[in-house]
Amino acid sequence: MALNPFFLQGSRSEQNLVQDLINEQLKIYGVEVTYIPRKMVRRQTILEEVQSSKFDDNFLLEAYLNNFDGYGGAGDIMTKFGVSVRDEVSLTISKERFEDFISPFLEDENDLEVELASRPREGDLVYFPLGQRLFEVKFVEHENPFYQLGKNYVYEIQCELFEYEDEVIDTSIDEIDKTVEDMGNIIKLQLFSTGTNASVTAHVGSGYVRQLFLNNDGSGYTSAPTITFSSPTGPDGTVVATGTTATAVAITTTRGGITSVEKVLLTNAGAGYTGSAPTITFTGGGGAGAAATCGINTDRRGVVRFSVSNGGVGYSTVPSIAIAAAPLTPTLRASGEAVVSAAGTISAVRIIDAGAGYQASAPTVTVGTAATVGVGTFWFNELVTGEESNTTARVRRWDTDTNILEVGIVTGRFFSGEQITGSKSTAAYDIQYVGGATTTLTDKYQQNDEIEDESDLILDFSESNPFGSY
Amino acid sequence: MLGNYFYHEIIRKTIIGFGTLFNGISIKHKDEQGQVISDQKVALAYGPAQKFLARIDQQANLNKAVQITLPRMSFEMTSLEYDSSRKAGVTQTFKSVSNSQMKKVYMPVPYNIGFQLNIFCKLNDDALQIIEQILPYFQPSFNITINLIDSIGEKRDVPIILNNISMQDDYEGDFSSRRALIYTLNFTAKTYLFGGIADSPEGLIKKVTVDTYSSTNTKTAKRQMRYVVTPKAKKDYNDDQTGDLTLTINDTETLIPVVDSSNFEVGNRIIIDNEIMYVESIPTSTQLYVERGYDSTVKATHLKNAVINLLTAADDALIEPDDDFGFNESFTYLGDSKAYSPTRQIDI
Numbered sequence: 156m157a158l159n160p161f162f163l164q165g166s167r168s169e170q171n172l173v174q175d176l177i178n179e180q181l182k183i184y185g186v187e188v189t190y191i192p193r194k195m196v197r198r199q200t201i202l203e204e205v206q207s208s209k210f211d212d213n214f215l216l217e218a219y220l221n222n223f224d225g226y227g228g229a230g231d232i233m234t235k236f237g238v239s240v241r242d243e244v245s246l247t248i249s250k251e252r253f254e255d256f257i258s259p260f261l262e263d264e265n266d267l268e269v270e271l272a273s274r275p276r277e278g279d280l281v282y283f284p285l286g287q288r289l290f291e292v293k294f295v296e297h298e299n300p301f302y303q304l305g306k307n308y309v310y311e312i313q314c315e316l317f318e319y320e321d322e323v324i325d326t327s328i329d330e331i332d333k334t335v336e337d338m339g340n341i342i343k344l345q346l347f348s349t350g351t352n353a354s355v356t357a358h359v360g361s362g363y364v365r366q367l368f369l370n371n372d373g374s375g376y377t378s379a380p381t382i383t384f385s386s387p388t389g390p391d392g393t394v395v396a397t398g399t400t401a402t403a404v405a406i407t408t409t410r411g412g413i414t415s416v417e418k419v420l421l422t423n424a425g426a427g428y429t430g431s432a433p434t435i436t437f438t439g440g441g442g443a444g445a446a447a448t449c450g451i452n453t454d455r456r457g458v459v460r461f462s463v464s465n466g467g468v469g470y471s472t473v474p475s476i477a478i479a480a481a482p483l484t485p486t487l488r489a490s491g492e493a494v495v496s497a498a499g500t501i502s503a504v505r506i507i508d509a510g511a512g513y514q515a516s517a518p519t520v521t522v523g524t525a526a527t528v529g530v531g532t533f534w535f536n537e538l539v540t541g542e543e544s545n546t547t548a549r550v551r552r553w554d555t556d557t558n559i560l561e562v563g564i565v566t567g568r569f570f571s572g573e574q575i576t577g578s579k580s581t582a583a584y585d586i587q588y589v590g591g592a593t594t595t596l597t598d599k600y601q602q603n604d605e606i607e608d609e610s611d612l613i614l615d616f617s618e619s620n621p622f623g624s625y
Numbered sequence: 626m627l628g629n630y631f632y633h634e635i636i637r638k639t640i641i642g643f644g645t646l647f648n649g650i651s652i653k654h655k656d657e658q659g660q661v662i663s664d665q666k667v668a669l670a671y672g673p674a675q676k677f678l679a680r681i682d683q684q685a686n687l688n689k690a691v692q693i694t695l696p697r698m699s700f701e702m703t704s705l706e707y708d709s710s711r712k713a714g715v716t717q718t719f720k721s722v723s724n725s726q727m728k729k730v731y732m733p734v735p736y737n738i739g740f741q742l743n744i745f746c747k748l749n750d751d752a753l754q755i756i757e758q759i760l761p762y763f764q765p766s767f768n769i770t771i772n773l774i775d776s777i778g779e780k781r782d783v784p785i786i787l788n789n790i791s792m793q794d795d796y797e798g799d800f801s802s803r804r805a806l807i808y809t810l811n812f813t814a815k816t817y818l819f820g821g822i823a824d825s826p827e828g829l830i831k832k833v834t835v836d837t838y839s840s841t842n843t844k845t846a847k848r849q850m851r852y853v854v855t856p857k858a859k860k861d862y863n864d865d866q867t868g869d870l871t872l873t874i875n876d877t878e879t880l881i882p883v884v885d886s887s888n889f890e891v892g893n894r895i896i897i898d899n900e901i902m903y904v905e906s907i908p909t910s911t912q913l914y915v916e917r918g919y920d921s922t923v924k925a926t927h928l929k930n931a932v933i934n935l936l937t938a939a940d941d942a943l944i945e946p947d948d949d950f951g952f953n954e955s956f957t958y959l960g961d962s963k964a965y966s967p968t969r970q971i972d973i
Contacts, residue, residue, distance in 0.1 A: 235672035236697045238683040294800035316692035321663040334690035340665035599682040601668030603648040610645035615770040
């Protein structure tokens with residue numbers, strides 16, 4: 156008989172006693188860590204990799220820190236990929252506590268996302284609050300100590316600092332979620348502040364060019380051609396010295412690689428055109444063939460130009476221009492088109508049709524409201540969606556003073572001018588532009604923008620290279 | 626002997642040129658339904674850095690919560706090697722003009738710069754996405770045009786050749802070490818290093834004189850003819866404003882109205898707008914007969930009050946390098962036995 160017959164060598168009650176004692180010890184001497192299980196969003200076969208993961212649960216758990224004199228691992232080292240922190244910890248957690256308080260919740264989860272619920276899994280995260288660091292479970296040792304009284308009571312989990320890529324960390328504990336606030340690929344979006352409407356004044360006059368007709372849109376233009384009107388002439392054909400020569404701009408468009416004039420708009424309808432309609436010439440722009448004629452009005456008043464007294468703020472699209480109806484015969488209402496500057500203000504209003512039948516007092520001009528709603532405050536980690544691009548991203552930082560929104564885990568490209576809406580906060584703003592001083596930042600490691608800026612100064616893109624595209 | 630200071634930053638420019646090839650690469654991740662859930666630009670940096678700067682930049686608050694963010698690419702210069710296959714004559718020079726100053730430049734020395742691009746990814750799929758976006762461009766070289774020396778406007782095509790690719794995937798072994806996925810691509814950039822650039826004492830050649838002899842033995846033969854050529858201005862430089870048009874002229878009129886024709890002489894070259902005209906005769910005190918479209922210029926309509934400038938030797942003297950100019954030619958019949966001394970600039 157080899158074993159002592161007066162002991163049971165591992166009865167259930169003995170095992171339970173040991174487990175209880177261990178649980179008690181862990182609660183007294185342990186550290187409160189947060190266990191964050193990995194949920195697989197996409198597992199790739201063949202290459203056998205979890206391509207995307209999310210971490211949106213949290214479980215408080217006591218753990219004994221086996222490293223009593225600092226982190227294990229190689230520490231902070233300089234690599235060719237920048238600074239790498241190779242800290243490691245080893246934690247001991249109670250097997251019973253895990254099975255009782257974490258496993259049941261994991262079993263309720265979607266089987267595709269959580270493949271194994273019964274034990275701590277490699278790949279899960281542990282938040283270590285003392286160092287405020289996210290560790291990834293590298294290995295779970297379940298047989299150390301080795302079968303005391305016929306059973307194992309603890310897991311020893313060996314962890315290494317997490318390598319962050321684009322995983323969603325949304326545990327609802329801000330302290331944890333904000334550890335990756337500045338990590339990964341972050342894009343800055345400059346949003347419009349609350350918009351204010353522009354105000355525009357119309358000026359009326361007589362003997363003016365009422366409307367332009369583009370008869371030939373030409374071709375081969377590299378820039379917009381200049382439009383010149385002949386001087387105003389009276390009924391007898393002499394130049395009206397007191398008149399004003401009309402001015403207009405051409406707007407080009409490119410289709411099928413050919414740039415031509417899309418439309419011509421008056422910037423000033425002129426004065427003194429009481430004889431025949433002026434001739435219109437197109438010069439410059441590198442192309443040829445564009446031709447236009449115009450109709451004039453010799454005896455009524457129409458809108459001859461617009462002046463912008465207040466450009467407004469927050470125009471991301473071209474607003475409508477509504478001009479009051481002409482009260483006198485022939486009651487032809489004028490129409491105009493606004494020009495929106497890059498800064499989101501109305502820089503000018505051009506005349507499409509100068510109308511006819513206005514009185515000496517100028518008609519009122521109503522500019523469409525600034526499209527920007529610009530309401531609300533974005534919440535950290537919520538999803539934001541671009542209305543047109545359908546691109547989504549997660550909010551990392553929102554600066555209410557500068558209206559700069561920093562987002563991470565972006566699914567595509569945001570467009571300037573589109574509205575971006577927060578999924579939880581319902582905050583909605585229009586994007587003025589994407590980027591700014593720096594488009595993206597990753598722990599100040601990446602130099603993509605600096606390299607791009609420097610190379611613009613020295614690389615010659617003007618000469619086509621038959622052996623490469625630069 | 627060495628030590629004439631010059632620094633064209635050619636190697637730095639080559640490094641930037643190399644780096645810029647890879648600064649727009651991005652990778653995408655999808656969910657089970659195939660929807661893109663992440664589209665990220667791959668961070669790129671020049672690997673070697675000052676250590677203290679790397680630490681204060683990348684680990685400013687000490688408590689870095691994660692080990693590293695991935696994917697990352699780093700590149701570095703690994704070698705400098707003389708390329709004898711592109712060697713040019715050591716005494717060969719070429720001239721370049723900058724700010725009216727002639728520069729004398731010796732032929733550059735061909736050097737091959739070795740570069741290493743390292744790609745560090747968390748997933749093999751990420752690495753493959755990056756690699757596939759790079760490799761098709763190199764067959765095996767890809768050319769970029771770099772403005773190597775701004776002061777002489779020297780642009781050179783620098784081929785960047787992909788030499789080899791190696792990969793490291795440590796997935797075997799115990800679980801105490803993490804899998805590391807690193808692809809290493811080795812490149813050679815064929816660049817040119819320039820020496821110091823001296824201002825040339827020679828200056829621009831503005832006059833050429835050729836004497837012709839009746840026989841190849843110039844000691845006994847007589848000089849027959851001298852041909853001298855100097856640059857002739859095709860635009861006005863001194864803005865002399867010798868006259869104005871008093872009426873608008875079309876592109877065919879040869880009798881042009883001026884304020885005072887006594888300011889002009891028969892044989893003058895005048896320029897109105899961009900058209901050069903040759904004064905053939907002066908019939909009245911306010912008119913000139915001219916030959917239109919002289920010196921291959923385009924005949925055009927000129928408006929009333931257009932300025933008439935004279936093209937004279939004063940304009941010829943002001944011609945700048947790179948300007949469009951013609952030639953004044955003169956022939957002299959000599960028939961003597963003298964020779965021209967270039968140093969004394971007389972016939973002796």
